Amino acid sequence: MRDACIKMLSEIYTCDIIDANGAFEALLRWSLAYSRSKAVLKLTTANETGFSMEHRSNVTVADLKNTCAKYRHSAAKVIRLQSLSSLQPLVSDLDIDLKVMFLVRDPRALLVSLYGWVRNLTAVNKALERHSGDRSPAENSDYDIPMLNADFVKQYCDWMTLNFEQISNPADWLRGRVKILRHEDISFDPRAKAEEVYDFLKIGIHSDVTQWIQENTNAPLKARYGVMETRRNSKAMVYTWRYRTLFSEVEDVQRICSDAMAVFGYRKLDSLAELRNLSVPTIL
Template sequence: MQLRMLDGISRCEFGGLDKFLTFYLDTRASHFGGMRKSKMLQKLCRKYNSPRGRVCPIPRNVISDRVGEVCRSANFTVVKTIRVDEVKIFRAIAEAGERTGNDVKIIHLVRDPRAVAASRLALQYKNESTFSHSQLNSTKVQNLCKWMLRNVQYRDQVKTWLRERYTLLRFEDIATSPLRVVKKLYEFVGIQPHKAVFRWLKENTNVTGQIKDPYSQRGNLKETANSWRGRLTLSAVENIQETCREAMKLLGYKIVKDERELRNDSISLIAKLDENVIHV
């Protein structure tokens, strides 16, 4: 089902996914409702005389056809997906693209496992500001780092179907230099960026003041990238580092040695990635 959905979205073919589309176009059902995220879908919904409610009124028996038509009117399609178990799931999609002329590119976003752990704990313990090693789920941390290692692609081992299609990107590099990194991303994808992209970055990645919504697209990227350093105790950090040492070394995340290093944000914990890893 995962593969069918990803393949369908990549080709703008939504047959059999009407239940998914009905959910996606209902902002009451999900924080990520497509009806209020996509101007193209909003326009489509208005054609069906949408009432003031938040449900797109396209009849379910035609929704896959109508959304497919809107999708195909665009020059390119972007899919953001989380927790795909292995990058090889994209092989069928990439090889199908070769036959249909659909040029598939895969951008693999990674983040410091210490930051990932802190972010997940913040969602779990909403009323707490700091987290100790006793609150960590060791199995989940171990699985996270095994997953990161499993999906990293190496220059001398990359599969034929992935060549020129795959790149790895660290969240921390975007946080440090958003304009530079986004330019490189667009070069990789082969699309000329619109000036509105850079205007949006300037307006939304260096916001002052507290953003309460954990899913907000606005914020201060540098502060977000370092926020885990004030939320995890040293013992929690040491626990994650011990479990994730191999992944952290490969991806250029420096080990914290003491409390001073942990709390001093002027000390960078980001080094160069391993030169054998394919990255932006």
Template sequence: MAVRDLIQRVFQCDFSVMDSYMPEQRNMSKIFMFSHSRALCSPPACPLTPRGRLSNQTQCFRSCDARGLQKVEEACASYSHVVLKEVRFFELESLYPLLRDPALDLRIVHLVRDPRAVVRSKEQSAASFVRDNAIVLEQRNVPGGEVQYQSIQEICRSHIRINERAVLKPPPFLKGRYKMVRFEDVAFNPLREINAIYDFVGLQMTPELEDWIVTVTHGKGKGSARDAFDITSRNAKAVTQAWRKALPFSKVKKIQDACKGAMSLLGYRTVDSEKEQKNLDVDLLVPQEPFKFDWEAGTEEAPRR
């Protein structure tokens, strides 16, 4: 699989594999959101920010571009941990070769979110997700009015497949190397949840990073569509609830019907009326972490073989 091989090479800090995916002028600035990376805003990639300090993304964007990706490789190789964010894996089996690779101690943090909030978020940046929806739906010819519902249904099904494989039927090499995290848990208790992630991957939180996390999750407002891909200070709790005011109940009901089984697995309560949806005093998050799923209880199909 080309994507898996690309990921493996990047984990090994070999960025020559990016040649097929980037413009001919392969500057560091061509890497999506490079200025949000502390590693690429500090030595050896860039002298702007002292090593280990938090960087300023605006200053980094202006000052830290470099021709070629050699400095990116040097920065990557200088750290003990390499982190990749991937947004569209629909099953774990394709990653098995990486989990078996003795050169990689791969850990998987599976971030999930209330599907109603996912739909609302994608609507805010609809133009950016046209290609994403096509990938999710495997280029199928779907009526325009059904695209978002069939897309979120496929995403929900993937959550079930991944969680079942990792939690209920894990192969020996996967045990202890998968962690599912709910976006809402991070929003409501960011320090606890992020410290748990750091423990899971063998990192230690710093006081400076804790202060930054508190600042970025305790801002004002929910952010605008213009900020969709920016890391800005927002009210994280308000972000998790924004869909309850923004989406009509008719749409919420269709999302719930499409994702009923996944919502049960992930710990998201459904709403039965517009009044219940709009009442923010009604808690829709099941507090305990989900641990199993009964295929007979949900509407999703069984895992693909």
């Protein structure tokens, strides 16, 4: 998995695209890429028809490489990379001017989304069991939600501390290449954090970016937002987990993630009253 991830990143950053069909198939799995990407829309315009798999025979590898090469910067969101050290070949072997935004979130806030995912999956599996009268091992409806929470949170916090150590004591190749971002800081002041990121990258921030931030992080408040919804009230979303989590669960996370919370500046809560009182900060 790690080698495949690094190979994919190297192809993105060097525009070393070798399979046009594969590139198009990947884009079609991500609707935002082909509906909003200026690079993709330019290829679509060249074909004078809508963007679909029918065009894969019309667009060559050379077309994709040339389009990619026109852009000075390339970015990728990576969510399954265990260690920053895995990125070393991109710098040492390919001489890529790599910069990393290392994004973390309060592990206590992850509980709500994890509960929702597991409960939905459990409900589906139980429905399948009732319908078919049988189930495969992969359709196990007897999930132990608290145990899954503990395992998931421990893995996440171990990942946080592992990479914090690499950032705090960086190898020569990593020095000056990583900026830590906390989800909560971005939510409280997305404009300021965006400016920090662009400054770190030594890129001027475009007015389209600041306009998008203004329009999409100050949405009217509502009871619930969709999982993939892009327009939200970012400030209001920061502490919603504090109303949806049991204090006993918070205590468990604080015990499991004590080290991670300390190094990333997350304050522990000592009672149910503190959990529900939003004037009590959770960020140091």
